[in-house]
Amino acid sequence: MAELQLKSVVKTYGNGFKAVHGIDLDVHEGEFMVLVGPSGCAKSTTLRMIAGLETITGGEVRIGNRVVNDLVPGKRGIAMVFQNYALYPHMKVRRNLGFGLQLRGTPKDQINAATNEVSGVLEIEELLDRLPKQLSGGQAQRVALGRALIKQPEVFLFDEPLSNLDAKLRASMRVRITDLHKRLREEGRPATVVYVTHDQVEAMTMGDRICVMKDGYIMQVADPETLYERPANAFVAGFIGMPEMNLFPAVLTRDGDLPQLTAGGQTIAIAEGLAHRIQTGNGPVTFGIRPQQLHVVAPGSEGAFTATISHVEFMGHEVNLHARLGDAQLVAVVPSDRFEKRFARGESVGLRPAGSHVHLFDADTGENVSLATAAH
Amino acid sequence: MANISEVNVRAAAIPPTEIEVKLRRQRRISSTLRYSLLTIVGLIMIYPLIWMIGASFKTNAEMFSSAGFWPKEPTLQGYIDGWKTSTPYTFGHFFLNSLWIVIPKVIGTAISCTLVAYGFARFEFPGKKILFATVIATLLLPNVVTRIPQYLLFRELGWLDSFLPLWVPSAFAGDAFFVFMVIQFLRAIPRDMEEAARVDGATTIQTLLYIVVPMLAPAIISVCLFQFMWTMNDFLGPLIYISSVEHYPVSLALKLSIDTTEAFNWNQILAMSVLTLTPSLIVFFMAQKYFIEGISSGGVKG
Numbered sequence: 162m163a164e165l166q167l168k169s170v171v172k173t174y175g176n177g178f179k180a181v182h183g184i185d186l187d188v189h190e191g192e193f194m195v196l197v198g199p200s201g202c203a204k205s206t207t208l209r210m211i212a213g214l215e216t217i218t219g220g221e222v223r224i225g226n227r228v229v230n231d232l233v234p235g236k237r238g239i240a241m242v243f244q245n246y247a248l249y250p251h252m253k254v255r256r257n258l259g260f261g262l263q264l265r266g267t268p269k270d271q272i273n274a275a276t277n278e279v280s281g282v283l284e285i286e287e288l289l290d291r292l293p294k295q296l297s298g299g300q301a302q303r304v305a306l307g308r309a310l311i312k313q314p315e316v317f318l319f320d321e322p323l324s325n326l327d328a329k330l331r332a333s334m335r336v337r338i339t340d341l342h343k344r345l346r347e348e349g350r351p352a353t354v355v356y357v358t359h360d361q362v363e364a365m366t367m368g369d370r371i372c373v374m375k376d377g378y379i380m381q382v383a384d385p386e387t388l389y390e391r392p393a394n395a396f397v398a399g400f401i402g403m404p405e406m407n408l409f410p411a412v413l414t415r416d417g418d419l420p421q422l423t424a425g426g427q428t429i430a431i432a433e434g435l436a437h438r439i440q441t442g443n444g445p446v447t448f449g450i451r452p453q454q455l456h457v458v459a460p461g462s463e464g465a466f467t468a469t470i471s472h473v474e475f476m477g478h479e480v481n482l483h484a485r486l487g488d489a490q491l492v493a494v495v496p497s498d499r500f501e502k503r504f505a506r507g508e509s510v511g512l513r514p515a516g517s518h519v520h521l522f523d524a525d526t527g528e529n530v531s532l533a534t535a536a537h
Numbered sequence: 538m539a540n541i542s543e544v545n546v547r548a549a550a551i552p553p554t555e556i557e558v559k560l561r562r563q564r565r566i567s568s569t570l571r572y573s574l575l576t577i578v579g580l581i582m583i584y585p586l587i588w589m590i591g592a593s594f595k596t597n598a599e600m601f602s603s604a605g606f607w608p609k610e611p612t613l614q615g616y617i618d619g620w621k622t623s624t625p626y627t628f629g630h631f632f633l634n635s636l637w638i639v640i641p642k643v644i645g646t647a648i649s650c651t652l653v654a655y656g657f658a659r660f661e662f663p664g665k666k667i668l669f670a671t672v673i674a675t676l677l678l679p680n681v682v683t684r685i686p687q688y689l690l691f692r693e694l695g696w697l698d699s700f701l702p703l704w705v706p707s708a709f710a711g712d713a714f715f716v717f718m719v720i721q722f723l724r725a726i727p728r729d730m731e732e733a734a735r736v737d738g739a740t741t742i743q744t745l746l747y748i749v750v751p752m753l754a755p756a757i758i759s760v761c762l763f764q765f766m767w768t769m770n771d772f773l774g775p776l777i778y779i780s781s782v783e784h785y786p787v788s789l790a791l792k793l794s795i796d797t798t799e800a801f802n803w804n805q806i807l808a809m810s811v812l813t814l815t816p817s818l819i820v821f822f823m824a825q826k827y828f829i830e831g832i833s834s835g836g837v838k839g
Contacts, residue, residue, distance in 0.1 A: 175661075212732075212736060213735075213736075214732050214735065214736070233735065233740075234732075234735045234736045234738075235735060235736065235737065235738030235739065235740075236738070239736065240736065241732075241733065241736045243729045243732070243733060244729075245727065245729055246729075247727075247729035247730050247732065247733040248730075248733075249730055249733070249734070249747075249748055249751075250730070250751075250752060251751040251752065251754075260734070260737055260747075261736075261737035261738055264737055264738045264739055264743065265738055308733075308737075312737075
């Protein structure tokens with residue numbers, strides 16, 4: 162196992178399109194790093210550059226202490242799991258698993274031993290003599306995982322491996338992969354993993370650290386808690402969390418030390434938990450508050466915006482309350498058991514942001530200007 | 538369940554209404570008409586072939602006395618005499634010549650077309666677009682146009698009256714149609730398997746051999762079949778390049794029996810024609826499944 166380093170890695174395509182803009186990323190030995198971002202954010206391109214399936218226009222990729230820029234994929238000490246499994250359709254599962262070892266010239270008995278061990282770990286022993294077309298999606302993905310595992314690579318690369326599975330299977334595969342990662346760590350052979358996904362649930366539940374990307378830039382690299390609690394910018398804030406964080410333009414003013422925010426023609430004071438964090442002067446900002454931290458109070462209450470309910474979604478254990486504040490659309494999540502009164506569309510409601518969870522972002526750069534210490 | 542079966546029983550017991558009866562009758566009439574028409578047209582198209590097979594068992598005298606295909610006095614004389622031919626060689630010799638042309642040509646085509654198609658479909662290299670356009674241009678060019686320059690070229694090389702002019706162009710992917718067909722097929726195959734093989738440590742050639750060729754099998758089989766049938770039936774190629782009777786393939790040998798005899802022994806010609814058709818037919822029916830898979834998935838994406 163080895164660490165993986167990306168230093169100012171650039172990807173420019175033949176047509177001049179710059180997909181990756183000099184990114185730096187350190188993945189520690191044995192770490193589970195998730196690359197997440199919307200479509201077209203170059204997360205897969207980055208992964209494919211690490212794998213060697215895509216040429217690197219500039220910068221350096223290091224695996225262990227080797228620069229691998231000019232090595233073919235097979236010599237980089239990596240294994241990859243693809244979104245659509247990419248099993249060799251004409252080979253039985255057994256041969257699919259052993260193919261990499263066979264190419265390396267590993268003796269047959271060793272290949273057999275390794276195949277048996279891996280298929281035991283992944284519970285695919287009974288599938289060994291089947292062809293890929295005789296496997297279900299989940300089984301095929303387990304075989305693909307086995308094909309990576311058997312090579313004992315220095316770095317595992319996953320390219321949206323669960324996207325083609327149904328929701329239920331996805332959840333169980335998620336657990337299986339993280340369990341496997343933990344198990345390898347406990348057995349003293351920790352696996353360095355780079356896992357690409359567009360699904361933030363996968364990112365949050367699986368990653369030791371998460372790298373959020375957008376348009377070929379890294380927006381933030383942090384552990385899931387930090388990413389959720391202290392997003393470095395408005396993009397990360399909006400991308401991580403369900404439902405999305407409420408982000409709307411506001412104007413920051415101060416009454417003495419007390420920060421006041423004006424939005425939709427209403428001004429509220431945020432009494433607690435914000436003043437000491439703000440690192441910007443008065444003026445326009447982007448106001449951010451998670452729906453879970455926007456509390457429903459009586460209209461006109463102190464420290465609360467008064468908004469008009471536009472839509473109510475009953476989710477079972479909670480209720481999503483959509484409301485309009487001027488031009489902005491806000492969402493508040495209210496636990497169902499506290500939702501005594503049935504709100505009707507068009508009714509006024511007070512929405513009080515919990516001061517310690519308010520984020521303010523620079524109106525131009527999107528930078529979080531309400532973190533006590535400098536952002537990552 | 539009880540309710541459902543009850544309903545069914547009742548439904549069956551109710552006599553069909555007048556409209557239902559009418560519709561059923563209309564459907565029966567229209568399908569009878571449809572199938573009769575199809576059968577008649579089909580028979581008209583296949584009749585010459587049936588007639589040829591029947592006539593190959595007739596005596597020469599009976600040949601043109603009736604249009605029916607069933608011989609009145611079936612005889613194998615046509616086959617026996619035809620096989621001997623009017624040359625020092627038996628027809629078997631010409632069959633071997635044909636196979637000696639066809640088999641290397643088919644193998645050469647399969648290998649070269651796969652290599653060239655793999656290159657065009659999977660790699661980026663300078664001048665790729667122009668080269669590909671050239672390949673397609675040769676596909677559009679009528680064969681006749683290149684006959685004379687090719688003939689002169691092969692004459693300069695001293696290859697006339699040998700099989701080389703027939704083998705060599707195909708061994709260098711000279712049949713643009715096949716290259717195009719394999720490229721189309723390859724384009725429909727996702728690259729992930731090849732990428733997985735590269736990550737597994739396969740070189741380009743290993744990827745081609747272990748991963749691409751097995752996946753391309755239906756297309757390659759189609760290419761082989763087409764090439765087999767076309768070469769077997771090719772008349773012009775051997776006619777131009779092969780001059781000694783010793784090297785004649787069956788297509789020329791058939792013509793030979795018409796040329797050399799003044800009163801044509803039609804039953805011999807037809808008997809040998811039937812034999813000439815057989816290899817293509819056998820090969821086609823053996824590989825039919827792959828053949829259809831190959832041509833149908835070649836054009837359709839996904």
